Amino acid sequence: MNEARLPLSGNLATTPSRRSSPASLTLGLLMLAGLLALILLAQRLPPALWMQAAWQPAADDMPQLVFHFSLLPRLLMALLCGAILALAGTLMQQVLRNPLASPTTLGVASGAQLGLLVATLWAPWLLDLGREWVALVGGALATALVFALAWRRGLAPLTLILAGLVVTLYLSALNTSLMLIQQQDMNAVFIWGSGSLSQNSWQGLQFLLPRLAVVLLLLAPLLRPLALLELDDNGARSLGVPLRSLRLITLALAVYLAAAVVSTVGVIGFIGLAAPALVRLLGARRFNQRLLWSPLLGAGLLSCTDLGIQLLAGPLAELLPTGAATALLGAPLLLWLLPRLNLPAGQPAARSQVLAPRRDRPLPLLLALFAAFLVATGLALAIGQGVDGWDWRVSDAQLFDWRWPRVMAAAAAGCMLALAGCLIQRLTGNPMASPEVLGISAGAAMGLIALLFLLPVSTLALQLGLGGLGAGLTLLLIVAISHRSGFAPERVLLIGISITALFDALQVILLAGGDPRGQNLLSWMSGSTYFVGPGQALGVGFCSIVLLLAALPLCRWLELLPLGDGSSRSLGVPLVRSRMLLLGLAALLTAGATLVIGPLSFIGLLAPHLARLLGLVRARSQLLGAALLGALVMVLADWLGRNLLFPAQLPAGLLASLVGGAYFMLCLRRH
Amino acid sequence: MRALLGVILSCCLGLAQAAAPTRIAVIDWGLTETLLGLGVAPLAVAQTSGYRRWVVEPALPDTTVDLGLRVEPNLELLARLKPELILITPQFEASRAQLERIAPVKSLAIYSEEQEAYLGAQRVTRELGQLLQREGQAETLIARVDQALLHVATRLATRPQAPVFVMTFLDARHVRLFGRSSIYQGVLDRVGLRNAWQGHTNYWGFTQQGIDRLAAEPEARLLYLEPLPPGVERNLAASALWQQLPAVRDGRLTPLPPVWSFNGLLAAERFAMLLDQHLGGVHE
Structure with missing residues (x-):
């Protein structure tokens, strides 16, 4: 990993033309969201009834009830979740100095998802205490694992993001295997996992708002030292910034924000990555700028997506979960932007320590690996289970016919993936x-x-x-x-x-x-x-x-x-x-x-x-x-x-x- | 002479019957159900534990071997069991090449684009009857279910019936609504109930919707199939919108015991019986 590069935060920053700024895109998106919201609300309820429905919906008028308990909270929820996720992503990217960092990179989403899955299968009573808390515990545990893995390296940004990625992949694999075996029980988790913003009450907002307020209060004194992280580690340290604790506290707050969102509406992954990255690409070079514009852009992105889905409506409305749709729309947006931006070419940057000593004579090790591979192949072909339990069959031609293609394909695939x-x-x-x-x-x-x-x-x-x-x-x-x-x-x-x-x-x-x-x-x-x-x-x-x-x-x-x-x-x-x-x-x-x-x-x-x-x-x-x-x-x-x-x-x-x-x-x- | 001919003929039939496959492996639960309905116990079925939990009736014999997951039935195990016939649905067509190395494979589709599921279930029952030389049992089964539906129809017709939503809960905000091309639609049509969901459904006859859609037909009765996913009951109690739905407010809410929603004639019969039990005595 010695050639691994940790991009400084300026690395992804562009030298944009003077006209471009995050303001125009952000405000444009928010205005579009407002327009879409007006169209949607007018479709569902005559504007004359809006005020009444918003404050005192008539109990026997279904459109008013839907307006009050479903449409309004959903609209606000989209704005709020988009902003919170973007805020969390901004904080993480600043702390990790990695423009690809996002709430999902640290395992929060898959940890929360696994927590829910496990509770659904083995301890449903936990869900009765509240899905939110189960998800929060899962997300926090996953993050703790990521931190534990990276702790000895002083939470070096590179190690942390690597650990986060590994944990995410690991938990996704666990999630997948549980879903594979218990598919019938898992439909609710699928919906939640795909990020559905649909609301039936004001509960979700009542859950998120106070939590956001607390985090913002805690965050306020950290903003100045965070801005100094623009410098490299030595520079920041020389200015008296306690790097480790600053990173830890900020990350904890960001993870908490992400877990709170995830536990309420599910996995909405792309916003936390895209909003801060876009803001940076659009020319917000200073942390304070990004801190202002990212949440606004996140709110705009998510609400536009969600409103668009609701307007498309019809059979698609519930089939297209908002969390998945953000990724569906966000990915092409990023693809469109990339060639238009002047990203600096690759250059050697800060390197982390070498993981293992270099071996000067690799041949004996390679031969040992080859021998191990041959032994494993032999065992995989000979040992298996049948109607009567375990058996060891070397000469059963029929069994051999079933097994060798699988073993060979596995070996070849493993080899090719490793090379790639x-x-x-x-x-x-x-x-x-x-x-x-x-x-x-x-x-x-x-x-x-x-x-x-x-x-x-x-x-x-x-x-x-x-x-x-x-x-x-x-x-x-x-x-x-x-x-x-x-x-x-x-x-x-x-x-x-x-x-x-x-x-x-x-x-x-x-x-x-x-x-x-x-x-x-x-x-x-x-x-x-x-x-x-x-x-x-x-x-x-x-x-x-x-x-x-x-x-x-x-x-x-x-x-x-x-x-x-x-x-x-x-x-x-x-x-x-x-x-x-x-x-x-x-x-x-x-x-x-x-x-x-x-x-x-x-x-x-x-x-x-x-x-x-x-x-x-x-x-x-x-x-x-x-x-x-x-x-x-x-x-x-x-x-x-x-x-x-x-x-x-x-x-x-x-x-x-x-x-x-x-x-x-x-x-x-x-x- | 005529008596002798009769003996010979029945001997031949007996021989022919002996030639029908008896060691049958089944990958799909709907076909398993139909097979059991024809009085044939399958040799092996994929995911027997899932069948016992979700389909329940007709009960699977204890001797039936578990083949593992439906998407990947265990080939080594299946080969060692030496079945004479393997039944699949088009959904599992990807395994065909592998399965054909073990025994002849027959693919039968209850659900298809062209035909409503109830007719599909009848067709599959006949095809299976022919395949196993049990045409008699197949016709009896079809007639029995038709008769049961007719019976339920006359009982339900004695009083006015509201349209119904047939649904399962996914969570407190989402339901699967069953509509066109689901097996339930066939039952509703035949017992004279109107499905309140007339919209789009997928290949398997359902669509996933938010619960606010249930307000579109304020007169409708809500039929939901148990079991509810964990936590849903509590969350529904706290959901303002759910509590305000006309059907919930007026108590037009009917829980039904589990029925496997992707099965054939026996599931249809079971559903009709449940309708009879729960709606037959309802006074509007």
Whole structure:
């Protein structure tokens, strides 16, 4: 992780043209929201009755009651939640100095969601005490875990955001597996998880407003020191800012804000990321400016989205959860903005400590990994369960026929994801990067979902075709948007994240719609080798080896590119061409793996890190080590998935992220 | 001579019957229900625990083997059970290639774009009857359910009936409303009740809506299927809008015991019986 870069907050700031400022967009959005609100309210109730309905609705007049108990609180709720989430995001981005930080990055949302899920399944009486509190406890616990993981590094921004990401992925995997097994009980959580703003009373506002007031009071004395965080760590410290406690307190307040919103209306993720980022991109350079404009922009974004949904109304109104829709609309907005902004090119920045000592002779370790991989493969093929319980069968040809395609596909997918992860992490110089973040997995997944929901029948050939098409289109989109900037790492990452957000939104909408076909989607999404036949297994096995061989000659680029644009160019690396090639290779690797085991590519994040933790630091040994580790973890995960809850088959990708994620968190904490 | 012919004929029929598949694995609960309705006990069913919890009736024999999740029935286990026939719905078509390596696969669709679910359920019952050479039982079942619905219709017709919303609660703010192409619509049509939800529904015959939509038909009765998700009862009690709904205010609120909303004829019959029980004695 030594080449990992922590962008200073100024890094994403632009040199905007003088005309652009957050004011025009923000005020424009708020005015649009007002206009939409007037249209919506006029549709539902004649304006003459508004005053009466707002204060004293007639008890027998349903439109007035709806106006009073549903429309008005929903409108105010959208404004309030948008503002609070944007405020939380602004605080987090300031504290972490990471323009990609948001309430969801710290695990609040998935922690809260898991809390609710667990309570629903095993302790429903807790929900009777109030869903809010259950969600709050879950969110707080997840955040505490993130903090605990990053504590020994003095809550260094990079470690914290990495821990947050890992915890988020881990909890999402747990969420998914619970939903997979207990789908029938989970519909309410799906709705909540997708962020529904619909209201039946003023309770939600009565819950949120006093909490916001308290947080604002506590925040007031922190504003001046927070503004000093614009400087780098040493600068701020020299001005007498107690960094650790300032960060901790501010983060705690921001997390509390986010958890309060999440517990009331569900997961509305994109606002907390988009509003502060947009305000910054639109030229708000100083913290105080961002603190003013972000919440206003957040309120405008969320209320416009929510009102738009209500106006579209009809059958779509409840099928399109607002939280998912913000992402659906916010992602294209970000994609549109990125090429129009003058983001600085990559440069070496503050580096965090090296995680593990570098190993000078990697060969013995690589051989040991290879041996471990072979042993695991053998065991995965021979040991299993049948009608009468556990058995060990080496010579049962029929069983072997069922098992080998799954084992081979798992190994190949793990290997390809690990390679893709290595490439992307080195290419972007960002340890948070993975195939999932690049959005290629999401692209492939979108193709498959389109097939699942648009055509009544799905065959494997169609799945492969449309999935590949989706991955290819995503790659083209990334290339088209980012080629003007010479593939600046931050930009590619942002594009990838936007595409992933788009996909997440789509998926959440489909699941929240309650369509029983959603479960097929869920199972594929979680990374299952179930549908792999012999032909496909051989195909991906071949692919993985060819692509591994193709990646090895590019190791010099992989060593040099993380040094930054200037150094790389002076060492003779053709920047655009090398990035194009590496991106293309990473996309191919990701698409190949996604088609087999779904877009849940935790391995792509995990395996390169594991290799590094074992001391495989140079590009070539990291690639080889990560490939072996990815394959090994995936084979074990596939075997566990087939046997853990026998006869139920759990997806390998899910198990991989559960097992691998736990180990990764341990490592993160130990170092 | 004629007697002899009769003996030979019945022997042949007997032989033919023996040739009908008896070891049957089923991936879908609606088909499981129909199979049990024809008097055939399935060899293996996916997610038996879920069936016992959500479908309940007709009861699944204890000997039925659990195949695991419906989206991914356990192939190794299924192969070792050596079934003669595997029944799926189009929803599980993705598993077909794998399943066909084990036994012949037959896909039957109760729910389809062309046909209302009740007719679909009748068609599937006939197809299954033919497949298992139990045409007689299939016709009996169809006739029995038709008859039951007719009976309920005459009983309900003795007094004026308000239109009904058929729904399940998702949380205190959202319900699934069942409408066109749901199995309930078929029952409502045949027992002479008007569905208060005439709007759009999905492939499976329901739509997800906020509870304020229930005010659109102030005269309607609310039929909701139990069980309620945890916490919903308490939250409804605190919901001003819910308390003000005409149906809630006037006590036109009828809870019904669990029925699996995506099943076939037996679910329809059960739903009709529940309607009879709960609305037959209601005085408007």
